[in-house]
Amino acid sequence: MAYVIGVDCGTSGTKTVLFDEKGTVISSVTIEYPMYQPKNGYAEQDPADWANAMINTIKAVMTKSGVNKEDVAGVGISGQMHGLVMLDKDNNVLRKSIIWCDQRTAAEVEEMNEKLGREKLIKITANPALTGWTAAKILWVKNNEPDIYEKCRHILLPKDYLRFILTGEYATEVSDASGMQLLDVPNRCWSKEVCDTLGIDMSMLGKVYESCEVTGKVTKKMAELTGLKEGTIVVGGAGDNAAAAIGTGVAEDGKAFTTIGTSGVVFAHTSSISIDPKGRVHTCCAAVPNAWHVMGVTQGAGLSLKWFRDNFCNAEKETAKCMGVDEYYLMDKEAEKVPVGANRLLYLPYLMGERTPHLDPDARGVFFGLSAMHTKRDMLRAVMEGVSYSLRDCVEVFREMDINVSDMMACGGGGSSPLWRSMLADLYNCPVKTASSKEGPALGVALLAATGAGIYSSVPEACKAVVKTDKVQQPEAERAPEYEKYYKLYTEIYPALKAEFAKLAKM
Ligand SMILES: Nc1ncnc2c1ncn2[C@@H]1O[C@H](COP(=O)(O)OP(=O)(O)O)[C@@H](O)[C@H]1O
Numbered sequence: 001m002a003y004v005i006g007v008d009c010g011t012s013g014t015k016t017v018l019f020d021e022k023g024t025v026i027s028s029v030t031i032e033y034p035m036y037q038p039k040n041g042y043a044e045q046d047p048a049d050w051a052n053a054m055i056n057t058i059k060a061v062m063t064k065s066g067v068n069k070e071d072v073a074g075v076g077i078s079g080q081m082h083g084l085v086m087l088d089k090d091n092n093v094l095r096k097s098i099i100w101c102d103q104r105t106a107a108e109v110e111e112m113n114e115k116l117g118r119e120k121l122i123k124i125t126a127n128p129a130l131t132g133w134t135a136a137k138i139l140w141v142k143n144n145e146p147d148i149y150e151k152c153r154h155i156l157l158p159k160d161y162l163r164f165i166l167t168g169e170y171a172t173e174v175s176d177a178s179g180m181q182l183l184d185v186p187n188r189c190w191s192k193e194v195c196d197t198l199g200i201d202m203s204m205l206g207k208v209y210e211s212c213e214v215t216g217k218v219t220k221k222m223a224e225l226t227g228l229k230e231g232t233i234v235v236g237g238a239g240d241n242a243a244a245a246i247g248t249g250v251a252e253d254g255k256a257f258t259t260i261g262t263s264g265v266v267f268a269h270t271s272s273i274s275i276d277p278k279g280r281v282h283t284c285c286a287a288v289p290n291a292w293h294v295m296g297v298t299q300g301a302g303l304s305l306k307w308f309r310d311n312f313c314n315a316e317k318e319t320a321k322c323m324g325v326d327e328y329y330l331m332d333k334e335a336e337k338v339p340v341g342a343n344r345l346l347y348l349p350y351l352m353g354e355r356t357p358h359l360d361p362d363a364r365g366v367f368f369g370l371s372a373m374h375t376k377r378d379m380l381r382a383v384m385e386g387v388s389y390s391l392r393d394c395v396e397v398f399r400e401m402d403i404n405v406s407d408m409m410a411c412g413g414g415g416s417s418p419l420w421r422s423m424l425a426d427l428y429n430c431p432v433k434t435a436s437s438k439e440g441p442a443l444g445v446a447l448l449a450a451t452g453a454g455i456y457s458s459v460p461e462a463c464k465a466v467v468k469t470d471k472v473q474q475p476e477a478e479r480a481p482e483y484e485k486y487y488k489l490y491t492e493i494y495p496a497l498k499a500e501f502a503k504l505a506k507m
């Protein structure tokens with residue numbers, strides 16, 4: 001029996017899973033790390049935390065499982081998208097990574113629009129200039145930390161930094177590179193025109209591969225540190241969402257998924273490229289060769305619930321510890337006791353600005369309708385409902401683009417919540433399914449590794465062989481119209497506050 005490893009470098013932690021070639025989990029280990037927010041709207045992480053977490057989780061799954069290192073056919077790495085890692089000539093990390101949800105680059109987005117023009121940017125990169133994407137972050141460092149920029153020789157995405165640590169190769173792959181805004185997305189290669197116009201030296205960018213191609217091999221030093229065999233292949237892997245697509249079988253037209261991780265994403269596979277002219281949803285290369293995907297993003301999905309837990313739910317944390325259950329499980333049970341609409345309380349999950357559909361880095365979170373009768377439990381339910389309304393906003397854009405999202409899977413930490421899945425089913429008005437494996441991105445990149453190692457002949461074939469549907473949540477005829485009323489009101493709150501968010505940001 002052959003085995004494959006999937007490493008997922010998420011925002012809350014890095015999870016490494018060792019699977020057998022049929023996708024059965026043999027061993028899984030996660031190590032968490034912090035996100036730093038030195039200013040309102042800033043978000044950074046330390047690449048050393050990612051590297052240590054990867055090394056230690058690989059070592060742990062190898063030791064725990066007792067699997068012979070000769071039998072590990074390959075490794076795939078998935079990761080949070082858009083983060084900027086800068087290395088100097090000696091491969092030292094030059095500064096903390098500015099990550100996907102950081103919103104400091106409004107001026108650089110304007111600079112990109114002035115230099116390239118919005119239409120040309122959409123034509124080449126398939127997306128308008130976006131504050132969270134890597135190109136704007138590179139320009140921010142160039143404009144604000146010129147001494148650091150001067151020393152920079154290599155630019156890598158989070159998971160590609162981990163590849164560098166594991167193999168010594170400077171490389172990326174098409175799905176994650178699409179989120180840098182330097183890739184010619186229709187042609188799946190770096191855009192010389194975009195790089196030259198923005199003054200970014202293309203030699204700093206790694207070689208671009210397809211997601212299932214072999215990009216390098218585990219070095220002797222890393223073999224000693226991780227317990228892997230020297231020379232084990234490492235494939236391109238994928239950005240976390242493109243990876244989750246493979247892990248949930250979303251590799252053909254008509255299939256879609258919603259993930260509630262730190263961010264929230266609604267994702268649909270498209271065999272030909274499809275672009276929203278208003279730029280509200282992203283278009284990227286898929287982890288399947290010759291295919292693309294569209295995705296709508298809510299910046300603060302699971303992040304909202306985590307923020308609520310960390311600031312207001314110490315008692316629940318203690319109870320969960322005593323009972324030996326997950327604290328989010330207890331919070332779900334509390335929220336279930338509150339009726340639809342949270343007793344007339346609405347929540348806008350814009351803690352880190354918002355992408356779909358507003359593209360507004362200045363937007364911020366709101367509780368709307370707070371009354372003296374409300375309790376923490378109502379606020380908890382309102383948070384979960386508000387995130388679901390914002391994911392429905394993504395679905396609305398897809399429907400406008402004629403993209404079918406009725407075959408919907410759910411994944412990510414929040415996707416494991418039956419309550420959250422029922423909210424999505426009611427708001428999307430379609431069944432929401434889960435895959436029998438809960439390992440979305442890690443399974444996705446493990447399947448890419450299995451394809452790169454020749455165990456499967458193609459990525460869709462690997463999905464068909466391994467991914468199976470588990471639970472199906474149907475929409476509820478009674479609840480759906482209730483949610484619809486609240487959703488309608490939800491869509492009216494942001495436009496009423498847009499100008500005020502901008503004023504607040506300037507204070
Ligand atoms: N049982 C649960 N019920 C509701 N939400 C949950 C549950 N478990 C995890 N979550 C949510 O999932 C988030 C973490 O999801 P995960 O996919 O691990 O994130 P990331 O990919 O960013 O590391 C948490 O912040 C939390 O909001």
Ligand SMILES: O=C(CO)[C@@H](O)[C@H](O)COP(=O)(O)O
Nearest residue numbers: 010011080081100261262263
């Ligand atoms: O920015 C995006 C997608 O465009 C996010 O999906 C990040 O890729 C981070 O994801 P999680 O840590 O929430 O999984």
